[in-house]
Amino acid sequence: MGVHLPYSPKWYWPVEGFSGVPEMDRYFDRNHIFSRFLKTSRQVLHLNDMFLESIEKGGRYSFDLSGPFLEQCRWNPELLESFRELRESGSIEFTGSCRYHSLSSLYPDLSWFKEEVLIYRETLRELLGVIPKTFVNTELLYTEMAGSMLTDMGFRCLIAEGSRNILNGYDPVNIFENHIPTLLRHINLSEDLELRFSKKDWEGYPLIPEKFADWIASMHGDVLTLYFDYTNLCYHYRNKSTIADFIRNFPDALKIRGIEMLTPYEAVKRFTPLRLSTLGTEKTIRYGMHNALGNHAQQLYLRELIRVGEELSELKGNKNYWKLKEVFGYLQQSEIFFSMNSGNIREGYERAVNYFSILSDLRRAVLQEGA
């Protein structure tokens, strides 16, 4: 389950820039981010309690807490405590992730990606006392280069999107392998829970654990991977749907049908992986990325981001390097890319103009720091 809250940029006015080393507040609206976090964290606490009950009944799960979300958790010790409680149950696996929820695995220079993974791993150890064995990339992206790098970094399992171009005709019911054993998300079944659960006009409605477990039981394979957005479960919960009952009773429904719940790393240890040649090409990346990188504004933003990154790399050891790097980090969030292509062109491009303005001020600060 992915838990993520982005660190959204604000409407920045150029007059706020043009001098000094930018603080986060120059480009991001911390009040807005904080109030959204408070609201969401209350719901996450409820949901965590439900999962604790589910675990008592034999459930096993894994959490992909995004980097920006994990940092925000520092604002609420109760929330951190709740995740620690989940960890202590022994039935939860926490996975590795990118510190800034970025698309850095697509950059020509993978050292940014590597660094983000390392920082995240350190934060997870510090806050929850765990060292992840499984890695979940931003947006469940898969790239071959990143796969081999992750193996070298000690990861033993990867979860990626079960896109048709990767599956190449297979069903996502096995462990696949190229450099690293990979679990591919079953899109349909995951979205049943994530998107369709509360929809009254959906033919599967109402979804009860028995029905869902029957669907799973009818499939043939070693392992089936469900991955969904935690905040979407919050949405179902808010809508007074039966999601709480579902979570509580799901483990039993599976057990009766002889299906075992496993965490990703447990699955990798148990089953023999299948070679999947599509994982080996340079082009392998999930479907749907045109929403992040499909238009001209997004391409330009990516290109400029990489250039700022290169200029920033030359400042290692400078006084304000870490401060600039933190701001740069958050400007890489995948949401920034997606939002330039959501709604109509007007909305997307108005946002792009704002982001370009922000990026140009950061670049100004980087160049001045290097002077």
Add this chain to the structure above:
Amino acid sequence: MTSVCMYFQVHQPFRLRRFWPDDRSGFFRYFDERSNREIFERVAEKCYIPANRTLLDSIDEHKGEFRFSLSITGTLLEQCELWGKEVLESFRQMAETGAVEFLDETFYHSLSSLFEDKTEFIEEIKEHRELMSDLLGVKPQIFRNTELLYNNTIAKIASDLGYRAILTEGADHMLSGRSPNLLYRAKGSGLPIIFRNYKLSDDIGYRFSSRWWEEYPLTAEKWALWASGIKEDCVNIFMDYETFGEHQWKETGIFSFLQKLPGEVLKTRLSFSTPLELVEKYSPVAEIDVGDFSTISWADMERDTSAWLGNDMQRRCFEEIKLLEPFVKKTGDPEILRIWKHLLTSDHYYYMCTKWLGDGDVHSYFSVHPTPFDAAVNFMAVLIDFKAQVFRKLSEIA
């Protein structure tokens, strides 16, 4: 006797290229050499050369009685020097006739008059003045601002720089019932103001070839008859020079209209005067007050600044360029300075305009970008790159 005062605006911007950071350098890293050249050559062939020819012939034919004025931007003259020596030569011939008065404006057809600090605005007027003297050997006495943008402060600056009058739009909301066919004076400076008669100007510039118009087809005779109905001091007809052959194609008969117009006008009780001659002949009748926050222009239905600064994207882009000024100037680098000044050209902001109804058609007609949003993103892409160049330069010389 009533005077017909005609002024034509001659301008082409240096349009930006669809920017992608690559290894090009200098001015054409940002500005599109090929498309600007192609557009210039097309307009020269369709408009400047034939229209200049037509007007020069009329001047000869009417032996000094046909008089008019031209305002040519620095960007257009730069393009003439690069790609159209022949066009430049025919403007020189016009200057030599003595029947054509040339006006001053900013070199770059820029929005610098909208900066709070007017230093750059003044500098650009001086650059234009110098260019007019160098290339055409004339010393303009009358000022017209970019897109006829006007307020008390702009008039004051023109007055301080020694100009004898300023041209602007006869916007209804500002004249509030008063006639545009008289001279007025600006509040503060007392500078004479010459107002555009937009009705009679747009009959030619905008409605000439419109078949929906009840007066279609417009003949020179009919137009001269309308103009001669005005009994006040002056009928001020201002329009884009590109009306002849570019906005109104040759096939519409616009050139034969232009050729017949002076004769038809002179047959009536009207005579032709240039702006300077108006100021010498007539006196201002009342004071006009236009505050800095009510700036007027000749653009669109609103006749204000909203064609360039009406939406969020335009204001952001303009703000970025404005705030960059002290840094650009500190570099002391002539090339950086030149690029920055050309980024102030109003056309870049016009392309980002999103007022769709009515005027939107005009905006998209002039634009090389598929949508105003593309224009804004492209401008910002240029800006990130250019701003970095400025700050890199500053760190080198630090």
